[in-house]
Amino acid sequence: MATPQQIVATKLNHEVVLRVPRPASIEASDEVGLLDVAGRKLYLVVVPRNKTYGVVPGSGIKVIAGSVSWKDKTGSVHERSRAIDPFTVVSTIVESKDNSVTAGNEGGIVLLMKDAGAQSSRGPYSDMSQLRAHTIFPGRFPAEVRHMDFPWVQVQDRPWANGKWKGVEFYNIAGFYVRSLDSDENLCHFQFWTAGVNTNAGFHNHIEQTMCEIHVCLANGTGKGGMSWATVDDDQFKPTEPDLSKIDHQVVPSMYEQGPMWRTVADGPPKLRINGTVDYGWHAWISGEGDPKRQSYDVWVVFEFPPLIARVPSVAPKTLKAxxxxxxxxxxxxxxxxxxxxxxxxxxxxxxxxxxxxxxxxxxxxxxxxxxxxxxxxxxxxxxxxxxxxxxxxxxxxxxxxxxxxxxxxxxxxxxxxxxxxxxxxxxxxxxxxxxxxxxxxxxxxxxxxxxxxxxxxxxxxxxx
Missing domain, CATH: 2.80.10.50 (Trefoil (Acidic Fibroblast Growth Factor, subunit A))
Incomplete structure (x- = not known):
């Protein structure tokens, strides 16, 4: 059974709600296994404020709340928070000289992505059977959570597909909610996607929900897949018949994350539409080109955060040491x-x-x-x-x-x-x-x-x- 300073899990339909203690309220880190997928074993970790946490070499980190940092062998400091600079990419791999990260003053909640080793299939992935996800939940989780399966569902079969993506090699795993243990505040929801070659995952603009999303690529099948976005005004772009001369494309390599793509107002808060949703331009994941008979799947994770402030040039950088x-x-x-x-x-x-x-x-x-x-x-x-x-x-x-x-x-x-x-x-x-x-x-x-x-x-x- 979990203690008040540990992560707890409950089943919610086909997903799991993970309730985490506030990092400032705990004295020791807590780590729970989630899934083994795409050559990575994924763990949710809570690190107390200003404390260090050991990281196995080759592991990647995606911050869900707070921040973590580390020094590499040259002494350079690398800091990660919920979002990097807009429209950039950066490696999630922790190359720390002492194989650890240090949480910031507010602590850190992170998804740790360990190399699964030889026992797990490695990319490139030519068949969906190679991407089967396996749970690695701890014994303290309730039985109804431990017995859950996380199958890849073809997107055409999702109720929200509404007839789209028929026959397209495009799949989804509904995933995990991360919420505060004491208040049930929503911190993040993340889910998994995979697409075969020549796949346009669909241009969209999140008009139907309020969130700020960040993408992390676990495996880039062709080395050319990534996020594309329209470079023209919204009314000058037709998402169902995209003119690829009107887009920019940014490759997101394996084990890299991409920065914010939403529109911002002065100093970095997201621009909001009249219905309260975050203002995005049209954007989509587009996989690399290839022969469908010789598939090579992209696998990525989408982290859906409540609205957050992004770093922008209008704010004076690094003016004062915390x-x-x-x-x-x-x-x-x-x-x-x-x-x-x-x-x-x-x-x-x-x-x-x-x-x-x-x-x-x-x-x-x-x-x-x-x-x-x-x-x-x-x-x-x-x-x-x-x-x-x-x-x-x-x-x-x-x-x-x-x-x-x-x-x-x-x-x-x-x-x-x-x-x-x-x-x-x-x-x-x-x-x-x-x-x-x-x-x-x-x-x-x-x-x-x-x-x-x-x-x-x-x-x-x-x-x-």
Whole structure:
């Protein structure tokens, strides 16, 4: 039986719901086996914050929540979060000098993709029988989960196919939901796809559901399969009769993941349509060309996330090292704190005379995973620096523990002005931290860039702890 710090599983029709503890709440990592498919044994792993986790050489990693990093043999640091840079590809293989990864300050939830070894069939795959998926669930999972099968179903037989893909070598395995153990918050759903040569998996734009999807290729049959997307406006492209002169194609090699393909607004949140869905252009997986009598199947996994913020060029990159800081006004030398260290939502954030050892004047500053944005969490109140609503000049900055969707009112761009001096801008706006006067107990507000420059400048003093 699972403990409160372990992953638990329940059956949901033909899929499995995996409920995971929050990485910040556990002291030891937990790993559970899921499937052996396409030459890879797949495990869901939860790693506590700032802890290391051993990884067998040759394994790949896809982050589902939080972040992980590692150093290669040259000393270069590689970091992974839910999404890499848009319209790029990167290897999922962990080439760590010490065969481990380290979770970030928020911990990490990852799909670990181990090399299955000689006992599992290896690609290229010329017949679907070579791709049969086998479960590797742990004994602690309920019997109804352990006895489940995960067959490849030809897409033409899925109820949502609606008559499409008849006779096409295109298959699907309905997969897994990952949810928080304490709140049942949806973190991700992932499922599996395979397609033979010469297959267009269908141009689509997700008008029917709200999600941000990321693709990971387990096996690229021809070495030429990957994601294609329309390069013209939506109304200039016919998805049922695609003009391939109007697309770009990006090969996603075996054991690589691809970055976001959805449209974004300023600073990286996804652009939303009037029905609340994420705005995508037309896109499709298209396999490489070949002789159907000599098949070579592509196999990929689609990770379907709730809307998330992507890294974009408008945000100042790598401006500050994550860590614990005092934040002070350059002009007044007063420190920023949550009034009376009160953890209640909407508590004013004020300026006060510095006290270096006072926890209420210290902030844990962390990167929003996969971006160059930051959150600021007060060490004493455990509340986040948050903009009140509506987002207008003169609005208050307050302490908040109940955060907005995608943290859009508590994510900040920390922008260098001169060595050691920064402005702090709210995501998606041109509103900056400001103080209307420089006296003790004056309240922090948002102001536009035309305001008094001296009131917009801040200094970060690193705190050792």
């Amino acid at each position: 860590g614990r800081y005092r934040v002070s006004s350059l002009s007044s030398q007063l420190d920023v704190l949550v009034q009376d260290a009160d953890s209640a939502d909407n508590t004013p954030i004020i300026l006060k005379t510095p006290a270096e050892k006072e926890l209420q004047q210290q902030w844990d500053i962390a990167k929003v995973p996969g971006t160059d944005l930051f959150t600021l969490r007060n060490v004493s109140s455990l509340s986040f620096a948050t903009a009140s609503w509506p987002l207008v000049s003169g609005q208050s900055v307050v302490g908040h523990r109940s955060l907005a969707v995608m943290d859009i009112t508590s994510s900040w761009s920390i922008e260098p002005v001169s060595p050691g001096v920064y402005k702090i801008r709210l995501i998606g706006t041109q509103l900056y931290w400001s103080h209307p006067d420089s006296g003790n107990n004056s309240q922090l507000t948002l102001r536009d860039a035309e305001s008094d420059e001296s009131a917009l400048l801040w200094v970060f003093h690193e705190v050792k702890h």
